[in-house]
Amino acid sequence: MLALGIEGSANKIGVGIVRLDGSILANPRHTYITPPGQGFLPRETAIHHQQHILPIVQAALKEAGVTPDQIDCLCYTRGPGMGAPLQAGAVVVRILSLLWKKPIVAVNHCVAHIEMGRVVTGAVDPVVLYVSGGNTQVIAYSEGKYRIFGETIDIAVGNCLDRFARVLKISNDPSPGYNIEQIAKKGNKFIELPYVVKGMDVSFSGILSFIEAVAVQQLETNEFTDADLCFSLQETVFAMLVEITERAMAHCDKKDVLVVGGVGCNIRLQDMMRIMCSERGGNLYATDDRYCVDNGAMIAYTGLLAFANGVTTPLEEATFTQRFRTDDVHAVWREKKSLPLKENGVVNPGIN
Template sequence: MAEKKNLIALGFEGSANKIGVGVVKLDGTILSNPRHTYITPPGQGFLPRETAQHHLQHVLPLVKSALKEAQISPDEIDCLCYTKGPGMGAPLQVSAVVIRMLSQLWKKPIVAVNHCVAHIEMGRIVTGADDPVVLYVSGGNTQVIAYSEGRYRIFGETIDIAVGNCLDRFARVLTLSNDPSPGYNIEQLAKKGTQFIDLPYVVKGMDVSFSGILSYIEATAEEKLKANECTPGDLCYSLQETLFAMLVEITERAMAHCDKKDVLIVGGVGCNERLQEMMRIMCSERGGTLYATDDRYCVDNGAMIAYTGLLAHAYGMSTPLEESTFTQRFRTDEVLAVWRQGESSEANGHTIGSS
């Protein structure tokens, strides 16, 4: 694979409220990674139709920006990668349509990418994590994952809503700003909390449940805030501590099962410094290391799609034009990670750089 080290991919991510376009080399060098976020007014979530309209408005300017910043022309691109799923249908469709158009215009092969696997591979190349247990936490997904025999196996997950969705929906109850994200604003408010309020703690074997906790804290907020028995900061602090303790528990159980000491946190909620702190304490007690990234890479971005698609492309994988569709449901363990078979990937261990 040495001669393929300089392969370049253009990647599109648009599964939720962010549209991103990234240009990446096979050695992990990110040449550009612009993105734009659809931010709704406080107290409101983002709906599929309006989110898709946002992506349509920004996707082509982002392509131009990505190519300009990377200082490359379409001729130098080896493949075009896009998020096939999982995600919201209408926003996903935007990237699928654009990728088909550019593939025919530029005569480039297409590689469909699993959003979850892309988060993992971006986390691995950025942090240098070799073979960790992965905690994938975002607005739409919550999974504990480990690699085994060609696939990323799911050891535990949420049985209802994702942890990020739980945080986002509680932010709406408090009418917190969605800029830069509701979860970030909950994190900042939690730092001001001093009183811990008991909330339901729902771990079922390797799985977790968040919908009941959300209902409980919504009712608690209405009752206790009106009576001045607590502050919004207390509620955010209590919610974070409870949710993250549940995540640490199932992650540690997966580590014991897999006999692994290291953990990699990926996904948008992975930026949360309190979650990282709690996980770091648990890892250190087991003699391991926590690997985590900042919002450049843990939040949805085009580079993670480009890099993961390029790994597959380097092993001869591509997606025929007529199969370049999208799907709202696409399990992490459906993907055959050919680049990890034998653990001899040339891209492993390289440091992310920028031009």
């Protein structure tokens, strides 16, 4: 079986072509990058996606060396995400379905991150930390669904980092979070920030407000550097994430952790989580930006898993929703053994 997947829930538009055994035949994407100090708005992001999606579809088909006739199903991101960008992907998949006469499979963006992470790294049944610009959740599989054991009660950790990057006028190329990570490596003075953990939930809005005020103050006093601010913010929010993940591990009686989502690329977060896992006799499973960052292959692969188990989405129901909970999805494919992901015929072990 072969699937084409379209991802466009935020500022990246991607198209992936994947086989059921996990072989990635193509996975091109394009990112909408705004000037330093600015975020990306839904309307402008949707226009970006509309301008790039068809060339990316053509590039994916060419790279994979397949024709539309060879595609078994078309998968797309139903949600969660930004409304206008999601709509762009939903419209295109409906058009392609009519043109190519192929069935559609709607995919949950969060679940797609998890399934891509599992098949890339070989993680079997880990506690999942899903961290991105729009989501922060601690998840574990139980009784047919991915259950959320903890999450942010306000803004996501990626959104916290992105908004602070705007305060410091840090470049958005390739991403504000990546640039904060590089700047933080030069920090050597830790600034104590609010630490807000409530059970297995976290809150980042108060931390953001506090460090924004410190940043304005340091412009006058020069007491801290930008590197000190980035270092302190990373250390604080990542420590919070490690704490709630460990609490979920104890609750679920699991030893392994899988980190997915754009923020999951952060090496410092991976190092902190790896130390915690090793102390509990477990392993950390993580990947790099090819699979952590939003991409079409994760949508294609997850949709194909559902399609292989008889799941399709009628054309008239191939819509989008900004709020699509991870635990709303019945993961029917978890009842069967997953196959290893291959890239160009070679199993990719991820970063273990």
